[in-house]
């Protein structure tokens with residue numbers, strides 16, 4: 001089983017001809033609500049990339065939603081993807097997390113996130129999910145829920161002997177000693193620079209990965225957008241070019257990569273094969289708009 005611990009958001013996506021100025025009211029275009037949140041996106045990507053064949057990995061999610069209409073829709077979307085929701089807690093009197101996203105005619109976006117229920121995921125929720133985590137082979141986390149909860153979950157997963165995958169997004173520094181508990185650290189270049197304590201301008205992926213390994217993470221896989229991936233694995237350093245596609249929307253490319261990679265590892269692939277599967281899934285996703293709407297199923301890739 002793969003257990004994903006993290007955020008569950010509704011993305012409120014509005015097309016605009018251009019970004020509004022302060023105090024200005026603009027008439028926008030198409031509006032859509034699309035399930036998102038890094039945690040939920042990664043759970044969906046793990047589930048879709050595990051396929052529906054006999055013996056495929058089960059995926060469970062640990063997180064919080066509010067007792068509003070978005071919360072019910074978000075839970076239903078996850079269950080619709082076959083994700084076990086027994087440890088998704090509905091919090092009374094709390095709003096579900098949302099991301100308000102404006103996308104202009106040049107494809108630029110501007111995003112405001114209100115964490116809502118995600119901000120209330122606590123160490124007690126993680127302890128309540130211990131029985132579920134005990135059944136996991138791999139535990140996947142990100143940083144859209146409180147840091148003390150993420151650290152608590154990493155420590156618990158590690159103490160239970162689980163493989164820990166951390167996507168340190170959005171960029172933040174981590175308490176001392178946490179990287180030593182992470183088996184696979186998967187940042188983008190900006191997140192990697194933040195963790196290494198250097199400026200992202202001109203930072204070299206190989207040097208960043210080496211610095212992060214020195215800080216304690218066994219394996220560091222830095223995603224580089226259309227340039228692919230640089231991986232510093234236990235056995236050596238490798239660069240994997242991205243697949244060449246016509247990108248229309250890169251939302252959730254990183255989440256889709258993680259789903260493809262983790263599903264690959266869980267199915268017994270080695271790291272290189274899992275990275276290639278992650279990149280194939282992510283390249284497919286950038287050719288489609290939206291977050292969970294752009295995540296492929298395994299059978300669509302092969």
Ligand SMILES: Nc1ncnc2c1ncn2[C@@H]1O[C@H](COP(=O)(O)OP(=O)(O)OP(=O)(O)O)[C@@H](O)[C@H]1O
Pocket residue numbers: 169188189222223224225226227228229242243244245247250251252253254255257278279280282283286
């Ligand atoms: N334009 C592209 N063409 C092909 N593959 C891409 C492209 N952009 C992203 N990818 C794939 O997606 C992976 C993750 O992309 P990226 O490094 O942009 O992640 P990210 O910054 O976490 O993205 P996001 O926050 O949008 O989810 C890349 O390593 C690559 O495999």
